[in-house]
Structures are given as C-alpha cells and as structure tokens.
Amino acid sequence: MPIDAAKAISAEPRSTALAWGHKDIQLYHLGIGAGIPATDPEELRYTLESRLHVLPSFATVAGGGMAVAGGMSAPGIDVDLAAVLHGGQTVELHRPIPVSGDATQTSKVAAVYDKGKAAVIVLRSDVADADGPLWTCDTRIFARGEGGFGGERGPSDRVEPPAREPDHTVERAIREDQALLYRLSGDWNPLHADPAFAEVAGFERPILHGLCSYGMVLKAVVDTALDGDVARVRSYTTRFAGVVYPGETLRVRMWRDEGRVHVTATAVERDDAPVLTDTIVDHV
16 A cells, blocks of 8 residues: 555654653663773763763653654555665754653654655654653654655755864774663664574674664764763754674764764774764754
8 A cells, every 4th residue: 555645644643651760871871882981980971870961862762662663553654664764863852851751752754755766754753741842853764665656755865074084083882782782772673683583684693773873973972072061962863874783893973063063974894884874963
C-alpha cells in the first residue's frame, strides 16, 4: 500500500509519559564513551551524580523510548520495516535537560517527502514537563522503495563545511563493548549485538548504533569547542552517512562559525569513510 502523506500528517498526535533519573543519564553517558579517564574532573561531569550535566543528545533515549517505533505505525504509513533506515536526527533544546524528570512526549508525522525511489518520513516529538517545553526531536526515516506517491520532494539537507582546514580535529576510540553498553539505554536491535543477525543484514559484524555515534560526536564538540558547557547547545542536527564498528576510531573534525560548529565524523581505520555528515551544532 502506498504512503498516504496527507493522512499521516493530519493524524492526531500521540502522547507518551517519559520519566528519567540520574542513573539513566549516567548509563547513557557511559554508553557514548564518557568516563575515560575515570577520575578526570571533566569526565566526572558526565558520570558522578553530584556533578552531573546532561548532554542534549540524551533526549534521543529519555524514558527508554524510540520515536521511530511509534511513527512507523502512524495512519497512512504502511512500509516494509526491512527497508527502513535512520537517515538523520535533530535535537532542539528549549532549556537544559534536568538530571531527573517527568514529562510528556507528543509525537506526530511532521512531513513525508517523495524522493522518487524512496520516501523520507519526518517524525517530530515535542517534550514538555510542568515547567514548559524541554526539547523537540526530528527523526528522519529513509524508506527505500516507498517513493513515487506523488508527494513533495522536500528540501535538501546538504550542508558543506567551510573550505578550509578544520579548527579542531579529535579522535575518539570506540570500545569493543560500546554497542553492548549503549543498547541498555533502550535500543535493543540485535543488529548491534548479535553477529549472526548482523551477517544476515549484510554486515561483517555488529555495527554501532547511529545514535551512539551521534552522542559521541556531540560530546567531542562540547568538550573541545564549547568549553565543556552542555547548556551552550541550542540544536544539533546530522545525517547518518555510513556505519562504524565497535573497536574502530571516530575522527571528528570541527569548523567554528558564528554561533555554530560544522562537524564531520569519519571511521579512521577505513580510510576516513563517512559516518556523520551535514552536521551542525548551533550554540550560544
């Protein structure tokens, strides 16, 4: 059945209760590589409950929920889940994420674009607590073979970094157990843990979660270009351009611009194969 974009976009939003505490945040931070060296005061901001600051990318796992699952069952969306890829992610912060919280997530299909041979489905989740809005997430889903339904093609998300040498280049090692630890924050897809499942999916071994790379890169940007201050981040957007494996190394390049940092992330051991592209961190 083809996608009915009008039906999907006009469907009533769905609301879900979210709750989290300091242990959820500490587990998430450990899952994206925080805590090395364990006694480093800069790392203790991510791992010690008495000093805890929350990376904005935590919004993608808060409450243990994944917006993708609900969005794929929205009215008008009937796609082959085996043909679905996580194409991109944006988190916009309305204020710093508290160390513990009770909030309501309201989700809907914000847009459906027809790319010809594929469709791009934009799932939007707004999260608010008793004090008002906290964050907005846009999850872009690339559905192969689901285009051609006569919809709008949509905007181009391509963003090229400045044509000069980066201002910062850092490398972040991905531990062999990184995906096993990260999945405890709520993404239980066996693609990231089971070698047999990964082989069937066409990979030589389990791959790292795209959102784990997303978090690792934001931490690198905050620590390197934003003085370690998570509250400076206003929004963070990326396109998932390729896979990276546990045991490999991420090379993160950063270009400072006025009020933003342009970023790329590549896999060092595979000749700088792209991992994240079209990546922007807007900040104050």
